[in-house]
Amino acid sequence: MTSKERVLNALNMNPVDRTPVANPTSVATVELMDLVDAPFPAACRDPELVARLAATEYTELGFDCVTPYFSIIQESSALGCDIQWEDKDNWPTVRMNNPIWKSSSDVKVPSDFLEHRDIKAITESIRILRQELGNDVAIIGKTMGPWTLAYHVFGVESFLLGTVDDPNETMKCLEKLTEISILMGQAQIDAGADALTFPDHATGDLVSGEYYKRFLQDIHSQMVDEIPSPLILHICGKTIDRMPYIAQTGMAAFHFDSKNDPQEAMEAVNGGIGLVGNINNPETLYARGPDEVRSEVYKCLEAGVQMIAPECAIPLVTKIENLMEIPAAVKDWTAERSP
Amino acid sequence: MPVVNEELEAELAFVTNPQEEQHIRSLWDTAGPLMQQISISLIKGKNKEVYQLTEQALEDGFSANTILDDGLIAGMAIVGVKFRDNIIFVPEVLVAARAMKAGMEHIEPILSASGVEPKGKVIMGTVKGDLHDIGKNLCIMMLRGSGFDVVDLGVDTSSDEFIEAVEENGASILGMSALLTTTMPNMGKTIEAFEEVEMREFVKIMVGGAPLTQEFSDDMGADGYGKDAISCVDLAKSFITESQAS
Numbered sequence: 001m002t003s004k005e006r007v008l009n010a011l012n013m014n015p016v017d018r019t020p021v022a023n024p025t026s027v028a029t030v031e032l033m034d035l036v037d038a039p040f041p042a043a044c045r046d047p048e049l050v051a052r053l054a055a056t057e058y059t060e061l062g063f064d065c066v067t068p069y070f071s072i073i074q075e076s077s078a079l080g081c082d083i084q085w086e087d088k089d090n091w092p093t094v095r096m097n098n099p100i101w102k103s104s105s106d107v108k109v110p111s112d113f114l115e116h117r118d119i120k121a122i123t124e125s126i127r128i129l130r131q132e133l134g135n136d137v138a139i140i141g142k143t144m145g146p147w148t149l150a151y152h153v154f155g156v157e158s159f160l161l162g163t164v165d166d167p168n169e170t171m172k173c174l175e176k177l178t179e180i181s182i183l184m185g186q187a188q189i190d191a192g193a194d195a196l197t198f199p200d201h202a203t204g205d206l207v208s209g210e211y212y213k214r215f216l217q218d219i220h221s222q223m224v225d226e227i228p229s230p231l232i233l234h235i236c237g238k239t240i241d242r243m244p245y246i247a248q249t250g251m252a253a254f255h256f257d258s259k260n261d262p263q264e265a266m267e268a269v270n271g272g273i274g275l276v277g278n279i280n281n282p283e284t285l286y287a288r289g290p291d292e293v294r295s296e297v298y299k300c301l302e303a304g305v306q307m308i309a310p311e312c313a314i315p316l317v318t319k320i321e322n323l324m325e326i327p328a329a330v331k332d333w334t335a336e337r338s339p
Numbered sequence: 340m341p342v343v344n345e346e347l348e349a350e351l352a353f354v355t356n357p358q359e360e361q362h363i364r365s366l367w368d369t370a371g372p373l374m375q376q377i378s379i380s381l382i383k384g385k386n387k388e389v390y391q392l393t394e395q396a397l398e399d400g401f402s403a404n405t406i407l408d409d410g411l412i413a414g415m416a417i418v419g420v421k422f423r424d425n426i427i428f429v430p431e432v433l434v435a436a437r438a439m440k441a442g443m444e445h446i447e448p449i450l451s452a453s454g455v456e457p458k459g460k461v462i463m464g465t466v467k468g469d470l471h472d473i474g475k476n477l478c479i480m481m482l483r484g485s486g487f488d489v490v491d492l493g494v495d496t497s498s499d500e501f502i503e504a505v506e507e508n509g510a511s512i513l514g515m516s517a518l519l520t521t522t523m524p525n526m527g528k529t530i531e532a533f534e535e536v537e538m539r540e541f542v543k544i545m546v547g548g549a550p551l552t553q554e555f556s557d558d559m560g561a562d563g564y565g566k567d568a569i570s571c572v573d574l575a576k577s578f579i580t581e582s583q584a585s
Contacts, residue, residue, distance in 0.1 A: 084470055084495075090521045093470045097494065156473045160430045161437070164384065205549070206429045206473070237549075282550035286520050315520035315550070 003064035004194060007138035010306045011195055011230040011252040013274055018334040019301060019308055021063045021327045024140050024197035024232045024255050024276060026070040026313035030089055031320050032056045039088040040316075044071050045117060047124035054129060058137045060320065062327040065194075066133065068125040069142035070313065072199055075184055076144070076152040078116035079109075089316055099155035104172035107153070109180055114187050123191040130192040138195060140232070141188030145200025145223075146177035147216060153177070163211070170215065178219050185227045195230040197255065198223060204238030204259075212242040217249060224250035232276055236312055240268050247272030258284075258311040262303035274306035279326065286315040290325040297329035342367050344375040350382055350417050353426055363416050370409035373399065377410030377442065382417055384434030386441040393442040403449035407486065411442045415484030422481075423569040429477065432568075436480035443483075457488035459579045460510040464492030464501060466525040471518035474548060478514060478571040485572050498525075498532035505533075505542050512578050514571060517548040527559035543578040547571055 001009070006020040033039045038053040054068035071092050077083045082095040101107060113119060122141065129139055144152075150159045150173055163170045185196050200220070202212050224231060230252035238259045239246075246254050246269070253274035256265055258281070265275055279285060279296045300308055308330055314323070342348050342364060354360040367375055373396055380388040389411075396406050418435045421427045450457075461482055465475050472494050479489050490508050492500055496515075505513055517523045526546050533539040546556050547565040556564035562578070565571035 086468060090468045091519060095470055097470070097472070157433060157476065161433050164430045164434050204425075208425075208428045211428070211430075282520050282523075282555075283552060286550075287555070317521070 002136040003058065004136055004138040007064050007140075007307070008194060008230070011232070011274060013306070019306065019330055020065070020138075021308050021330055022065040022138070022140065022276065023057065023063065023067060023309045023314065024065075024142075025199065025234060025310075026067060027057045027061060027063065027310070027323060028053055028070040028316065029314065029318050029320065029323070030316050031318075032060065033088055035060065040070075040090070041085040041087070041092050044074070044085075044092055045121050047121050047128060050121050050125035051128035051132065054125060055133060058133065061323045063323075064327075065138040065140050066129055067140045067142065067197070068129060069122045069188075069197075072142075072144055072148060072313075073152070074118045074122055074144075075149060075180055077118040078113050079149075079153060079180070081152050091313075091316070094152040096152060096155050099153060099158065101153045102158075104169055104176055107173065107176040109183065113180075113183065119184065119187065123187050126188055126191040126193050139193050140195045140197055141185070141191075141193035142197040142199065143181050143185035143188065145181055145198055145216075145233075146174040146219060147200045147202045149177045149180060150174065151201065160206070163207075163215070167214075174215060174219055178222065181223060182226045185223075185229075185231075189227070189229045193229065195232060195252070196227065197232045197234055198251070199234040201236060202242075203236045203257075204241060205236070209239075209241035209245065213245045217245050220246070220249040220251060234312070240264055243268035244270070244272075249273070253306060255309065256311070262300045262305050266303050266305070276307040276309050277305060278311045279309065281311055281314055281318075285310055285318045285322050288322075290321055293322050293325040294329040294332075297326055298333055301330065301333050340367065340369065340371055342375060343372055344379055347375050347379045347382075350379065350421075353424070354417065354420050355424075359420065363413070363420070366413035366416060367409065369405075370413065373401070374406065374409040374413070377406065378414035378417075381411060381414035381435055381438045381442065384431065384438050386434070386438040389438040390441040390444065393445045397445060397449075403446045403453070404455060406442070407446050407450070411439050411446070412484060412486055415439055415481070418484070419481055419569050419572065423567065429473065432477060432480065436484065439480070439484050458486040459488070459512055459575060460508055461487050461489045461512040461514055461575055462492060462501065462504045462508060462510045463489055463514040463516070464496035464504075465494040465516045465518075466522050466529065467495055467497050468525060469517050469519055469522035470494045471548075472516070474518065474568070475514070475516035477568040478516070478547065478565065481568045481572045482575060485576070487572075487575060498529040501529050502532060502536060502538065505538065511542060511582060512575055513542050513544045514565075514575075515544070515546050517546075517551065520550045523548070523550055523555065526561065530560045543582075545571065545574045545578075 234255040
């Protein structure tokens with residue numbers, strides 16, 4: 001089975017020869033940047049460098065996919081948000097204290113949105129990756145969800161206050177921002193992506209599970225109808241309480257955080273959606289070694305998680321040996337259980 | 340006075356730990372119906388009501404300190420418990436904090452003019468290279484809601500800026516926040532910077548943020564790790580108690 005077949009089979013809940021390994025968010029590290037001379041922030045903005053760095057997920061780490069959209073800010077940059085691009089060893093971030101919009105009536109997609117350099121960095125890199133890596137590896141694109149976009153364009157506190165002050169206006173904002181999610185997602189599929197990660201940060205650390213149901217569940221189901229490709233929803237933090245709702249959206253998989261026990265997560269989704277995850281980033285991948293990584297991989301496999309991955313975009317100074325341990329552990333675990 | 344406001348009594352039902360319930364209930368021991376109304380209006384996030392009731396209370400002769408302690412801080416105590424226990428989430432805390440701020444518009448000028456000392460003075464900031472602030476801001480809301488005077492340095496704050504702020508404000512507590520593993524190390528650098536300028540012994544330093552752990556906090560020499568906004572307040576209170584005891 002090729003890596004691509006393995007990933008797509010897992011996302012479609014079909015049999016696989018072994019559990020695939022991926023990171024639907026990002027495995028960019030400073031070590032990998034140095035290895036292929038593709039440093040941030042250029043490797044977020046130049047399609048050649050994006051592709052070069054993304055390819056290392058497959059060629060160096062042995063994962064089953066490549067994920068060229070490392071950050072979460074490409075759309076927000078194209079919309080006109082103020083971005084702090086930082087250096088090689090830090091993430092580019094939206095200056096959310098300087099929001100560009102105040103209400104739903106401000107939400108407008110620029111007519112040349114898809115031509116913006118930070119959008120083309122992704123779509124062109126997908127074309128490059130498909131050409132260079134062929135059809136053996138899955139290319140997973142990424143399109144930011146409306147909740148996350150709302151944080152970026154309205155500011156976090158302003159947006160969250162609005163959910164209490166004027167829920168109808170909040171829904172209008174989310175519906176209009178969903179158009180951007182659909183546009184960005186479709187562009188990547190047209191470029192050759194096999195699946196899309198869909199980060200939409202309605203995390204349990206900030207809002208309730210009922211908020212997810214009220215504001216996002218239907219929008220997420222709409223995304224499934226609009227996007228002709230498997231979607232992997234990603235929400236950080238505590239999410240067990242909303243997993244039953246997420247499982248009803250029709251999404252292919254849910255990429256979940258280490259704050260949720262994998263066994264509990266499997267019970268919460270009850271077969272309604274695949275699970276991707278959930279190796280701890282700061283305490284394991286960043287701070288520990290291969291033995292601890294292996295132990296967490298085994299725990300996820302024993303729970304039956306459909307795709308093994310770090311819980312989120314990995315810390316930029318994570319050691320390559322820790323990342324390489326993930327597919328090694330999966331292969332060993334599978335071999336130990338093969339007849 | 341016992342709690343006479345029915346809505347407030349219903350809110351106390353959310354405080355399930357008996358000792359905690361007793362302590363919070365005692366915050367209204369000397370609070371009449373008007374103070375209790377201020378508390379419940381704050382809990383419900385009714386900022387215009389809190390503004391008007393605070394104004395009325397001052398006109399009725401209540402002292403600014405009484406309104407602060409028996410009305411506003413008492414109300415925030417329940418907000419803090421409900422937030423810690425996941426009964427309410429960040430949007431509800433934001434509206435309660437907005438209501439507290441509405442009341443403080445009347446109270447703050449009076450307290451400043453009278454030279455009344457706050458519980459303690461805290462400098463808060465997100466570290467260099469990090470622009471995330473919702474966690475820090477929640478801590479600040481809960482600290483102010485507990486009677487601390489907080490200077491907010493915002494985001495992307497350098498070690499020098501932290502040092503300058505502590506010195507200029509005579510603060511005894513510094514709180515640093517980081518959401519990224521890439522920026523966490525700047526907390527350790529800031530602590531070292533305080534040592535280099537021989538200010539370390541004069542300030543208690545607490546840290547918090549999603550990627551942080553107690554272990555990381557201990558390794559870099561922080562005095563405390565707050566896993567959430569309520570822990571941050573508890574830490575700040577413990578630092579004050581410690582310094583008063585010594």
